[in-house]
Amino acid sequence: xxxxxxxxxxxxxxxxxxxxxxxxxxxxxxxxxxxxxxxxxxxxxxxxxxxxxxxxxxxxxxxxxxxxxxxxxxxxxxxxxxxxxxxxxxxxxxxxxxxxxxxxxxxxxxxxxxxxxxxxxxxxxxxxxxxxxxxxxxxxxxxxxxxxxxxxxxxxxxxxxxxxxxxxxxxxxxxxxxxxxxxxxxxxxxxxxxxxxxxxxxxxxxxxxxxxxxxxxxxxxxxxxxxxxxxxxxxxxxxxxxxxxxxxxxxxxxxxxxxxxxxxxxxxxxxxxxxxxxxxxxxxxxxxxxxxxxxxxxxxxxxxxxxxxxxxxxxxxxxxxxxxxxxxxxxxxxxxxxxxxxxxxxxxxxxxxxxxxxxxxxxxxxxxxxxxxxxxxxxxxxxxxxxxxxxxxxxxxxxxxxxxxxxxxxxxxxxxxxxxxxxxxxxxxxxxxxxxxxxxxxxxxxxxxxxxxxxxxxxxxxxxxxxxxxxxxxxxxxxxxxxxxxxxxxxxxxxxxxxxxxxxxxxxxxxxxxxxxxxxxxxxxxxxxxxxxxxxxxxxxxxxxxxxxxxxxxxxxxxxxxxxxxxxxxxxxxxxxxxxxxxxxxxxxxxxxxxxxxxxxxxxxxxxxxxxxxxxxxxxxxxxxxxxxxxxxxx
Numbered sequence: 278x279x280x281x282x283x284x285x286x287x288x289x290x291x292x293x294x295x296x297x298x299x300x301x302x303x304x305x306x307x308x309x310x311x312x313x314x315x316x317x318x319x320x321x322x323x324x325x326x327x328x329x330x331x332x333x334x335x336x337x338x339x340x341x342x343x344x345x346x347x348x349x350x351x352x353x354x355x356x357x358x359x360x361x362x363x364x365x366x367x368x369x370x371x372x373x374x375x376x377x378x379x380x381x382x383x384x385x386x387x388x389x390x391x392x393x394x395x396x397x398x399x400x401x402x403x404x405x406x407x408x409x410x411x412x413x414x415x416x417x418x419x420x421x422x423x424x425x426x427x428x429x430x431x432x433x434x435x436x437x438x439x440x441x442x443x444x445x446x447x448x449x450x451x452x453x454x455x456x457x458x459x460x461x462x463x464x465x466x467x468x469x470x471x472x473x474x475x476x477x478x479x480x481x482x483x484x485x486x487x488x489x490x491x492x493x494x495x496x497x498x499x500x501x502x503x504x505x506x507x508x509x510x511x512x513x514x515x516x517x518x519x520x521x522x523x524x525x526x527x528x529x530x531x532x533x534x535x536x537x538x539x540x541x542x543x544x545x546x547x548x549x550x551x552x553x554x555x556x557x558x559x560x561x562x563x564x565x566x567x568x569x570x571x572x573x574x575x576x577x578x579x580x581x582x583x584x585x586x587x588x589x590x591x592x593x594x595x596x597x598x599x600x601x602x603x604x605x606x607x608x609x610x611x612x613x614x615x616x617x618x619x620x621x622x623x624x625x626x627x628x629x630x631x632x633x634x635x636x637x638x639x640x641x642x643x644x645x646x647x648x649x650x651x652x653x654x655x656x657x658x659x660x661x662x663x664x665x666x667x668x669x670x671x672x673x674x675x676x677x678x679x680x681x682x683x684x685x686x687x688x689x690x691x692x693x694x695x696x697x698x699x700x701x702x703x704x705x706x707x708x709x710x711x712x713x714x715x716x717x718x719x720x721x722x723x724x725x726x727x728x729x730x731x732x733x734x735x736x737x738x739x740x741x742x743x744x745x746x747x748x749x750x751x752x753x754x755x756x757x758x759x760x761x762x763x764x765x766x767x768x769x770x771x772x773x774x775x776x777x778x779x780x781x782x783x784x785x786x787x788x789x790x791x792x793x794x795x796x797x798x799x800x801x802x803x804x805x806x807x808x809x810x811x812x813x814x815x816x817x818x819x820x821x822x823x824x825x826x827x828x829x830x831x832x833x834x835x836x837x838x839x840x841x842x843x844x845x846x847x848x849x850x851x852x853x854x855x856x857x858x859x860x861x862x863x864x865x866x867x868x869x870x871x872x873x874x875x876x877x878x879x880x881x882x883x884x885x886x887x888x889x890x891x892x893x894x895x896x897x898x899x900x901x902x903x904x905x906x907x908x909x910x911x912x
Contacts, residue, residue, distance in 0.1 A: 279411035281846035282357040282880045286321050290350025290369075293343055293909040297900065303877040304897035307884045314908025315884035316440070317341065319852040322882065323437060325354035325365050327377060327391055327403045328430045329452040331441075333369060343909050344369055358410040377403045393426070404428040413844045414478040417485030418467050424488075427481075431468055438829050438851040444821035447807060447828055462805050469806040472832060472845045473778045480764075480771045487760050494753040501750040508739050515743040523740065527733045534726045541719040561702040568698060572691040579684040586677035593670040596663050603660045610656065778835075778843070779806075785834050789827040789873075793866045794820055822859035826851070826867045830874075837875045847879040855889040865891035 286297040297307075297318070309315045320330045320341070332341040344350060351368040366378045375395065380386045389403040390396040405415050407429045418425045434449035442450045448468070451460040470477040508515045619630055628636060635641045783801040790800035790810065797820065800810050808824050829849055836845035855864055868891045871881060883890065887901070902908060 279359040279413070279844075279846060280357070280878070281411065281848040283322060283354065283848075283882060284357060284362070285355040286318065286325075287353040287355070288321055288344075288350070288909060289353065290344070290347035292347045292912060293350070294912055295909050300880065300882060300899060302880055304871060304881045304883060304894055306890060306894060306898040307882070307900050307902075308887050308889070308898055309884070309902035309908065310887050310904030310906075313902040313904070313906060315853050315886070315902075317344075317908050319437075319439070319850055319882075319884050321352045322354065322850055323433075325352045325367050325377075326429070326433065327367075327407070328433055328437070335370075343907075358407070359412070361410070379403070379406065402428070404430065408432075411844065411846050412475070413471065414482050416467075416471070416478055416481035417488070418464060418481060419485065419488040425464065427464075427467060427471065431464070432472055435468060435472055435829065435832060436846065436848060436850065438826060438849065438854065440853045444825040447825050466806055470775065473782065473835060473843045474774050475844055476767075476771060476774050478844065480767055483760065483764050483767060487757070487764050490753065490757040490760055494750070494757045497746065497750040497753045501746050504743055504746050508743060511739075513736055513739045515740050523733055523737045527730060527737060530726055530730045530733060534723065534730065537719055537722050537726060541716065541723065544716050544719060558702060558705045561698050561705065565695065565698045565702065568691055568695050572688060572695065575684055575687050575691060579681060579688065582677050582680045582684060586674055586681065589670050589674045589677060593667055593674065596667045596670065600660055600663045600667065603656055603663065607656045607660065781835060781838075782831055786827060786831040789831060789870045790823065793823045793827060793863070793870060796820075800824075822854060823863060823867045826854055827870060830867075830870055833879055833881070834874055837879060849879075849881045851881060851883045851885075853884055853886065855886055861889070864889065869893055 282302070283300050285299060286295070288295040307315065307318050309318075316332075320332055324330045324333055331337060332339065333344065334340065335345045347369070350370075351366050354365040356363055356365065362382045364380045366380075367376075375391050376388050377391060378386055378388050387406075389406055390400060391403055393402055396402060401409075408415055411429075413432070416427050418427055430452070434451070435447075437449050439449050442448070448465055467477075467481060471481065505515060620627055621636065630636055633640060779802060786802070786808065787800045790797045790808075794810075797810050799812060800808060803809050808828055810820060810824065829851075832843075832845045833847065833849050836843050836847045854867070855861070859867070872893055883894075887904070
């Protein structure tokens, strides 16, 4: 339960200035002539309380020209909230008017955001601060899928009696026209209930929390369902094994992996003992290569010698044929004397030839014919030479045959050596391959175990995630059900409370209205908390101003009841009620109801025309601005 009280209103700029007189408990009247600044005074208070003021929105038409044309200007409100003094400063202009600076009695200053839209996370708005100081909880109101947070300016609609709202609408016009959510009948009922009972703020806070729990429950259910489907599509059966059994399987696999690691290390140690075999294998392989190179060289030599022997044999055969031919020539010459110049070369008969003349008659020198024919002795020498060559070739052929035999023996020996090396190599490789085969099997076992562990680990993570989502979903369901039960039980108490508050409101309101308007015999509020006069039959337009004004005054009266103090902040700001078409007599009757309030632990700030108030309130005038003068003074 908190109380709001304005002590002074200050305006300061480079051109204009204003400071109000001290405003006290009870009624405070600021009277002025037409254009004297009555509405400006109320607007300055509204502006400092964080409300939207059309005349200070300089992007619009019909704005306050003096304040718009002023510079470095701000409003400073000195006020009490629950008997604690605060100074609230709000600048004019687009750049500064999203912040309000609050200073307490110790000089501590705090800059608070006006709008939540651009507010950093974790910060509080000026409205949150103001409601907290007034003891009113900030509640969330849901309407369908829309979310609405009730601010002080919403409650201010039943605290500020302005002249811009049609009286029959009761509630001050909302900032945003045609905003069906913030200006809906449901929101209006919430505003009324928050102002007439602390339990309502708790109740609406619970409703907001219940809606939040419902959202969380639905969101977690969607996540739970989708996660199960997704896990199944990924090949994980999240419902097959609980995570505890998978943990046991994972532990066993890890132990098995450790055992295989130890066994593999043992095999590797044994493999190191076989390094001597590996050295032997290396040496044998080098010997094998050398022997194969040696074999190739010997085979090449054998081939060359074989070709040489073949050539010698062919040469020998050729010489033998020549020797045989020469023997035939010698035999023929010895028998036929075919190489004599005294024998005819055609018939080989002896002819008589003149010395120094050839058979053809040409002159020759004797013995010249021997240049063209060998004699017998020469053919014998040629034959001996040929026979000697054949003997020499025979020696060479025999030498080649011996070398061929030697090379063939060497090849045979090399091949035997190669076979021996290959056998030794095969035996050594078989010895080392046994370790390698065992190590290979162990590596394969490690590979499969690691894959299995990875798969089991993934399944555990997936199932743990699934179980965590399931637990969160179950908790969200439980939280929602518990709070829903609490809300239902609270609804009964709220129903009794609202009935009691409605009854109390109707009693006070009916008393005010029947005393003010002679034609009114009954006044009460309906289920939407809207006033109904004479059971809805009475429709006199002149009753709209009292109907609205006394509605506000009834709320103020209820807040003064010491037995059941309601959150209404014991404060009313009334702006020029006479301009709403009410006659002076009825206006005075309305104003006279103020004197019926039970105590003076309230504050009413009334701006009105000069003398536009009953004589009973004449002693509460704090400031009079005569005709022709202005609220804001030039410096």
